[in-house]
Amino acid sequence: MLLTSSLRALQVRVPRRITGRRFASHGPPQFNEPSGWLFGEKPPAPGQKRVKEEWENIWYVGMFGSMAMAAVLLYYKPDTSIQTWALREAKERMEARGEKYKYEPSS
Numbered sequence: 001m002l003l004t005s006s007l008r009a010l011q012v013r014v015p016r017r018i019t020g021r022r023f024a025s026h027g028p029p030q031f032n033e034p035s036g037w038l039f040g041e042k043p044p045a046p047g048q049k050r051v052k053e054e055w056e057n058i059w060y061v062g063m064f065g066s067m068a069m070a071a072v073l074l075y076y077k078p079d080t081s082i083q084t085w086a087l088r089e090a091k092e093r094m095e096a097r098g099e100k101y102k103y104e105p106s107s
Contacts, residue, residue: 032040044050094101 037043041050091101
């Protein structure tokens with residue numbers, strides 16, 4: 001009796017989260033086996049057209065529409081750089097003092 005209790009004390013306990021139990025996973029991971037075809041689709045027979053799925057047109061409109069909208073918004077984005085602000089501020093202050101901010105060479 002004494003021997004088994006001392007052996008139990010020497011055993012290393014592994015926390016439950018490290019033991020690798022998978023309660024809600026329902027077994028090993030599932031994946032589609034590679035078929036060798038692009039996106040897993042066989043090419044249509046000669047003379048036939050590929051049938052699009054319902055979501056494809058929505059995806060094209062959403063993806064390329066958002067890219068076009070982002071391009072337009074970036075093109076018309078206001079200039080908020082510190083250099084532009086400083087130049088505008090310097091011009092306003094020089095005009096207020098009556099100085100010219102544009103260089104004119106003296107002849």
